[in-house]
Amino acid sequence: MATRTVSVRRPPPVRHGWLHSAGAILVGLRVTSRHFFRNLWGFIRRKPTVFTVQYPEQRLEFPNAFRGMPVLVQMDNGKERCVACGLCEWACPTDCITIFPAETEDEIERYPAVFDINMSRCMYCGLCEEACPEEAIVMSQNVEIAAFSRRGTLWHKQDLLVPVSKLEKRLQHMRRGYDR
Amino acid sequence: MSDAILDRLQQRFPDDVLAVDTYRGDASASVRAERILDVARFLKDDPGLRFDMPIDVTAVDYIGQQPRFEIVYHLYSTTHHHRLRLKTRVPQDNATVPSVTPVWVGANWLERETWDMYGIRFTGHPDLRRIYLYEEFEGHPLRKDYPKEKRQPLIGPGSRRGASVGDEHPYAVDLPQTKVEGMLGSELMRVQLGPSHPATHGTVRIVADLDGETIVNADVQVGYLHRGFEKECESGFYYQAIPYTDRLNYSSAILCNTGYCLAVEKLFGIEAPPRCQFIRVIAGEIARMADHFLCVGATALELNAFTPFLYALQARELIWDLVDALCGGRVTSNYIRIGGVSADLPAGFADLARANIPKALAQLDDMERLLTENPIFRARMEGVGMLPASELIAYGVCGPLLRAAGVDLDLRRAQPYLVYDQVDFDVPLGSRGDNLDRYLVRVAELRQSARIIEQCLRMLPDGPVDSDDPAIRWPGKSRVFGRMEELIDQFKQVTEGCKPPPGEVYVGTESANGEIGYFLVSDGTGKPYKCRARTPSFSNTQPLAAMIKGRLLADLVPTFDMINMIGGECDR
Numbered sequence: 001m002a003t004r005t006v007s008v009r010r011p012p013p014v015r016h017g018w019l020h021s022a023g024a025i026l027v028g029l030r031v032t033s034r035h036f037f038r039n040l041w042g043f044i045r046r047k048p049t050v051f052t053v054q055y056p057e058q059r060l061e062f063p064n065a066f067r068g069m070p071v072l073v074q075m076d077n078g079k080e081r082c083v084a085c086g087l088c089e090w091a092c093p094t095d096c097i098t099i100f101p102a103e104t105e106d107e108i109e110r111y112p113a114v115f116d117i118n119m120s121r122c123m124y125c126g127l128c129e130e131a132c133p134e135e136a137i138v139m140s141q142n143v144e145i146a147a148f149s150r151r152g153t154l155w156h157k158q159d160l161l162v163p164v165s166k167l168e169k170r171l172q173h174m175r176r177g178y179d180r
Numbered sequence: 181m182s183d184a185i186l187d188r189l190q191q192r193f194p195d196d197v198l199a200v201d202t203y204r205g206d207a208s209a210s211v212r213a214e215r216i217l218d219v220a221r222f223l224k225d226d227p228g229l230r231f232d233m234p235i236d237v238t239a240v241d242y243i244g245q246q247p248r249f250e251i252v253y254h255l256y257s258t259t260h261h262h263r264l265r266l267k268t269r270v271p272q273d274n275a276t277v278p279s280v281t282p283v284w285v286g287a288n289w290l291e292r293e294t295w296d297m298y299g300i301r302f303t304g305h306p307d308l309r310r311i312y313l314y315e316e317f318e319g320h321p322l323r324k325d326y327p328k329e330k331r332q333p334l335i336g337p338g339s340r341r342g343a344s345v346g347d348e349h350p351y352a353v354d355l356p357q358t359k360v361e362g363m364l365g366s367e368l369m370r371v372q373l374g375p376s377h378p379a380t381h382g383t384v385r386i387v388a389d390l391d392g393e394t395i396v397n398a399d400v401q402v403g404y405l406h407r408g409f410e411k412e413c414e415s416g417f418y419y420q421a422i423p424y425t426d427r428l429n430y431s432s433a434i435l436c437n438t439g440y441c442l443a444v445e446k447l448f449g450i451e452a453p454p455r456c457q458f459i460r461v462i463a464g465e466i467a468r469m470a471d472h473f474l475c476v477g478a479t480a481l482e483l484n485a486f487t488p489f490l491y492a493l494q495a496r497e498l499i500w501d502l503v504d505a506l507c508g509g510r511v512t513s514n515y516i517r518i519g520g521v522s523a524d525l526p527a528g529f530a531d532l533a534r535a536n537i538p539k540a541l542a543q544l545d546d547m548e549r550l551l552t553e554n555p556i557f558r559a560r561m562e563g564v565g566m567l568p569a570s571e572l573i574a575y576g577v578c579g580p581l582l583r584a585a586g587v588d589l590d591l592r593r594a595q596p597y598l599v600y601d602q603v604d605f606d607v608p609l610g611s612r613g614d615n616l617d618r619y620l621v622r623v624a625e626l627r628q629s630a631r632i633i634e635q636c637l638r639m640l641p642d643g644p645v646d647s648d649d650p651a652i653r654w655p656g657k658s659r660v661f662g663r664m665e666e667l668i669d670q671f672k673q674v675t676e677g678c679k680p681p682p683g684e685v686y687v688g689t690e691s692a693n694g695e696i697g698y699f700l701v702s703d704g705t706g707k708p709y710k711c712r713a714r715t716p717s718f719s720n721t722q723p724l725a726a727m728i729k730g731r732l733l734a735d736l737v738p739t740f741d742m743i744n745m746i747g748g749e750c751d752r
Contacts, residue, residue, distance in 0.1 A: 003590075003600075003605055003607060004606055005588050005609050006606045006607070006609070006624075007608070007609050008609065008617065008620040008621055009620075010611065010612075010617070010620065011552050011553055014553075014555045014562075021555060027549065028487075028554065030549075063504055063505040063508070065504070065505060065507060065523065066508045067508035087670070087671065090674050091420070091674050093420040093423055124509065124512065126522070127419070127420070127423065130522070131674045133660050133661070133670050173508075175657065175658070177523025177524060178657040179656045180644065180648070180653075
């Protein structure tokens with residue numbers, strides 16, 4: 001164990017008087033004006049150093065790992081990949097997913113007749129995605145889900161379907177991260 | 181070591197110690213309820229034991245057993261750095277036990293919480309009010325026979341809304357009208373600060389009686405963010421509690437995740453693979469930096485220094501970019517898993533960390549230039565909020581607050597977990613224990629965290645990040661897609677949860693504000709029978725009233741800020 005204890009160095013006592021007070025103001029101004037001129041210089045050179053992002057005109061790019069709202073993967077034939085096994089429903093700590101399974105004559109014969117996510121309950125934990133054995137529900141990069149009514153926060157299957165081509169980043173992350 | 185403690189206790193109280201036991205390295209002793217005060221006194225005063233810090237008081241409801249309730253005390257010794265779990269049983273029809281507040285003053289709020297949640301009365305307690313819930317609340321919610329869905333008179337349909345909350349209200353406090361030497365002696369004025377106040381970055385209500393501008397007496401009321409963390413954890417599988425632990429301390433969520441997962445792993449008796457442990461340390465220290473930045477920045481803001489706050493938030497944003505790249509969430513990380521982490525470090529993470537952390541530390545330098553030598557900041561911080569170290573320990577205060585008072589207690593050093601024994605870092609200590617020391621300790625810890633991260637990135641070994649035990653960690657996805665056994669494992673794991681063997685463990689880890697500890701009781705099923713979070717904000721907020729008593733009202737703000745109470749963590 002190479003840890004040791006050190007005492008923090010307390011700064012010398014404050015000296016009073018108008019000269020010292022003026023000095024303190026100048027010290028502060030030096031720091032803030034350095035920031036100001038650096039930002040100004042960045043503005044003149046058109047290489048902004050300002051940290052603020054002017055949302056919604058400017059948007060940040062999210063990393064691959066980003067967990068936005070959960071969506072359903074839509075295969076190339078327009079159908080969902082979900083087989084309504086219900087694992088995401090089990091895993092969800094807040095019970096925000098509702099699934100009613102049904103059957104078809106297709107090759108994948110089970111599908112969800114109803115797949116609702118109550119986005120006012122969802123807490124973006126991503127456990128549904130980790131539980132899914134089919135890569136059918138994934139966390140998208142969509143975070144703009146505000147609604148004007150409570151009813152508007154209930155997302156149905158048709159709203160949740162996103163083509164697989166738009167989810168490549170996340171699927172890559174999952175294949176890398178969740179594989180062991 | 182734990183055997184020596186238990187032997188000593190049994191020798192002294194041969195008739196009152198009913199059972200002793202050591203499980204997974206945790207020493208625990210059951211004693212007779214009526215002798216608990218004598219045992220507590222002995223444990224505190226005996227030179228070989230010196231259990232001077234009350235870590236936690238809680239209860240477990242063994243419904244259907246006789247006696248029904250078990251009250252559990254967790255104790256820590258700051259001199260010997262050992263732990264003890266003290267247990268005592270009380271029946272349902274006479275659920276009373278002597279209060280241990282005469283021995284450890286910090287047991288006060290903890291016992292109030294136990295009364296609130298389990299309905300166990302502590303005789304001799306100075307002020308046994310409910311702490312989280314309101315007085316009209318019917319029942320005690322953590323009892324096993326209290327249904328989760330139950331609605332209360334003041335909420336839900338048909339509630340008695342509009343009940344006025346004034347001074348006549350039952351939970352308006354009755355503060356003692358003491359006169360303090362050297363004060364004006366005028367008529368006291370009552371000031372209600374909070375529960376929502378711009379100068380308190382947390383929902384807390386402080387009722388203060390003022391004589392002039394001096395605080396004569398104060399009552400700190402917490403619970404405005406109570407949302408039943410423990411009840412919620414008990415009703416879900418082990419893995420489902422991990423996102424809830426994010427919401428304890430939402431400025432350093434990964435540290436809360438880590439503590440919980442370590443506790444479940446201890447129940448199983450396993451350790452995560454080495455690479456995983458390094459990743460947990462890296463992630464945890466990143467979270468610690470984010471927390472300290474917020475604390476220092478918000479303190480500056482509430483002392484009217486707006487620029488350092490913006491610098492701090494910018495630095496925290498750089499730190500959060502790392503958390504974001506790591507686990508996809510900035511505040512609610514949900515990163516650590518039982519037996520592993522949710523995903524390995526992303527490609528290029530080390531470069532990103534090496535680029536962002538120096539930038540954040542450069543912001544810290546600027547903040548320090550603005551704050552440390554500034555006469556106004558110093559005047560508000562210096563000599564304010566002090567309590568003697570022994571009193572802080574008796575309150576159960578931990579973390580930077582205690583280290584600022586010169587007590588060398590950092591669990592990363594005192595009881596190393598993960599790979600903290602392999603890295604080189606300093607534990608900064610203060611000398612006077614005032615707010616300035618607390619600020620300086622936090623600033624110094626920020627730099628130490630950066631050091632730890634750099635070392636771990638260099639030492640990071642290759643290998644698996646997750647435990648390969650299918651009974652603990654969910655199987656890898658490609659195998660779930662391709663093979664029947666793993667698919668079945670996945671279904672079993674999700675629908676039944678991992679099932680630790682029956683037993684109880686406590687794990688304390690050093691979070692940004694102090695010791696965050698999880699006390700888990702397993703009954704062998706996939707859901708925790710009891711999941712208790714011992715949180716630093718709760719124990720650190722408790723002495724606030726003592727710290728500000730006799731000081732000016734303006735001193736309340738920096739003291740409260742430096743305590744860094746996080747509502748989610750304090751109120752659970």
